[in-house]
Amino acid sequence: MLYFLLLFSALGAFWLLLSGHWHNQLLLALGAASALLAAWVGVRMERRDTGAYSLGMLLRLPRYLAWLVAAIVRANIDVVNRIWYPDTHPIHPVAGRLPSSQGTDLGKTIYANSITLTPGTVAIEIGDDDVFVHALTREGFDELAAGEMDRRVTWAEGGRR
Amino acid sequence: MTALLADLLSLPLFIGGVFLGISGAVGVIRLPDFYTRLHAAGVTDTLSAGMILTAMMIQAGFTLVTVKLLLILIFLWYTSPVASHALARAAVHTGVPLPPQTDDERGQGDASSSN
Amino acid sequence: MFAAAAIGILVVMGLALVRAFLGPTVCDRILAVNMLGTKTVLLIAVLGFLGGRPDFLDIAIAYALINFIGVIAVLKFVERIGDSRSSPRPEDF
Numbered sequence: 001m002l003y004f005l006l007l008f009s010a011l012g013a014f015w016l017l018l019s020g021h022w023h024n025q026l027l028l029a030l031g032a033a034s035a036l037l038a039a040w041v042g043v044r045m046e047r048r049d050t051g052a053y054s055l056g057m058l059l060r061l062p063r064y065l066a067w068l069v070a071a072i073v074r075a076n077i078d079v080v081n082r083i084w085y086p087d088t089h090p091i092h093p094v095a096g097r098l099p100s101s102q103g104t105d106l107g108k109t110i111y112a113n114s115i116t117l118t119p120g121t122v123a124i125e126i127g128d129d130d131v132f133v134h135a136l137t138r139e140g141f142d143e144l145a146a147g148e149m150d151r152r153v154t155w156a157e158g159g160r161r
Numbered sequence: 162m163t164a165l166l167a168d169l170l171s172l173p174l175f176i177g178g179v180f181l182g183i184s185g186a187v188g189v190i191r192l193p194d195f196y197t198r199l200h201a202a203g204v205t206d207t208l209s210a211g212m213i214l215t216a217m218m219i220q221a222g223f224t225l226v227t228v229k230l231l232l233i234l235i236f237l238w239y240t241s242p243v244a245s246h247a248l249a250r251a252a253v254h255t256g257v258p259l260p261p262q263t264d265d266e267r268g269q270g271d272a273s274s275s276n
Numbered sequence: 277m278f279a280a281a282a283i284g285i286l287v288v289m290g291l292a293l294v295r296a297f298l299g300p301t302v303c304d305r306i307l308a309v310n311m312l313g314t315k316t317v318l319l320i321a322v323l324g325f326l327g328g329r330p331d332f333l334d335i336a337i338a339y340a341l342i343n344f345i346g347v348i349a350v351l352k353f354v355e356r357i358g359d360s361r362s363s364p365r366p367e368d369f
Contacts, residue, residue, distance in 0.1 A: 017228050018334070076208040079200055080181065083188035093197055093260035116242035119203035122196070123242075124249045134249060134259070136200040172277060179284030182315065186291030189311065195303050198295070202311050205288065213281060213318050217325060229333040233321065233340060237314060240344040244310055247348055251355040252303040 004043045011035040011042075057158055064156040068114055071149070075118040079136065094141050095124070095134045101150055107157035114149055171216035178212030185209060195257050199245055206241035210234070278326040285319045302354055306347065313343030 015031040016022070082089040102108045112123040112131055120140040125132035135141035181204055188201025214234045221227045253259065289312055296308035317340045324332025 017225065017232070018337070020225050072207050076181065076204055079188070079204050080184045083184050083192070083201060083204075091192070091197060093194075094262070095196075095259050096262050112246065113239075113242040116203070116245045117207060117238065119200050119207060122199055122203075122245055122249050124246070124253055134196050134199075136197055168277065175277060175281045175284075179281060179288070182285065182288040183291070186288045186295075186311070189295045189308065190291060190298075195301055195307070198304065198307060202307055205311055206314050209288075210314060210318055213285075214321070216281075217321060220325065221330075226330045226333060229330075229337065230321065233317060233333065233336055236337065236340045236344075237317065240340065241314065244344060244347050244351075247351045248303060248307055248310070251306075251351045252301070254355045255301070255303065255357070257301055257303060 004039055007042050008035055008039040011038050057156060060156045060158070064152055067152060068117070072118050075120045075140070078140070079119040082136065091136050092138055093134065093136055094138055095132070096141065097127075097130045098133050098145055099147075099150070100126075100129060100131050101154050102157055103154075104157060107153055110157070111150060111153040114153060115144065167219050167222070171219040174212045174216035174219070178209045178216065181205065181209035181212065194260075195252050196249065196260065199249060203241070203245060206237065206245075210237050278322055282319060282322045282326060285315050285322060289315045289319070306350055306354070310343070310347045313339070313347065317343065 012032060012035040015035055019027070019031065022028075078089075082091050100108060100111050102111055108126055108131075112126050115121050115123040115131065115133060120136040121144055122134045123131050124134055133141065133144060135144065185201050185203075185205030188204065189198045192198050192201055211234060214230050214237075218227045218230045221230065292308045292311045292315065296305050296312070299305055317336045320332050320336040320339060324330055324336070
């Protein structure tokens, strides 16, 4: 029920921002109706992992996202160097499994998406407690294997349940 | 005055975004195999799009337009890893050869076939 | 400035099309088309600014979503075909 209310208010705010109709009452009512319908469908679809969302996670996520954006910028510079200067910055692709320590599906999704979002590393398969990763360089793979991103995602998620 | 400031702030962002986009596209053309091209495409999807959209946000100022640009940015940054992941998965399933595993000797990765 | 950005994005789209023509695997083509779609979203937004019509942003949002869903649908199809052949699966590695 709490999840439904959260989803409904988020969708309502989303509708308001996209449409920009604040005054016309008929349109507002239609927007509320569509948000209600979408929230109902969403709750029906997503039975499984709704307990993973928590207020603490919402508060911790911005700090993780700031770190992630910095990591993305660094990875972008590295990959661009490797594209323009193949002689001084050679590529040597590797693939392999890496452990992941997140407890929930949501945490695993955030971790895998973060891996893929940083250029130079792509998550191919997600297992129960490992991720199959392809990396453009050995260094990128080793940096990921050092586990800083993994620790930060687990921290943002709120630790193992 | 503020328009000039906005121009000064957004011009380097536009230049950087377009440069990163061209870098990524060049990478997609000249890198040797599918998985490495995937990384190059990641450059255009993440920072290039982010910089161009941020430049437009600065131009728009505090309006509803900025919110919409921010939403486009969130969509792109949310969907691009999912699309990359699906691409990599489909490539593995259709039999595009993977590079050597981590326990192998290093330095033989770019021996994979290009056209 | 917006015109220059639009031309830059068009150059990127042209380079992506080169990869889409070259192939060699179907995944390379889908990668290029996906990239083309992302750049199209940016191009629509820039053109909206260029013409002074911020309504274009709604089209850009819709295009971003449709592009994503289209790519995922095509990939499902490709993956199904790949599975029906005897190809190595990631579990084998």
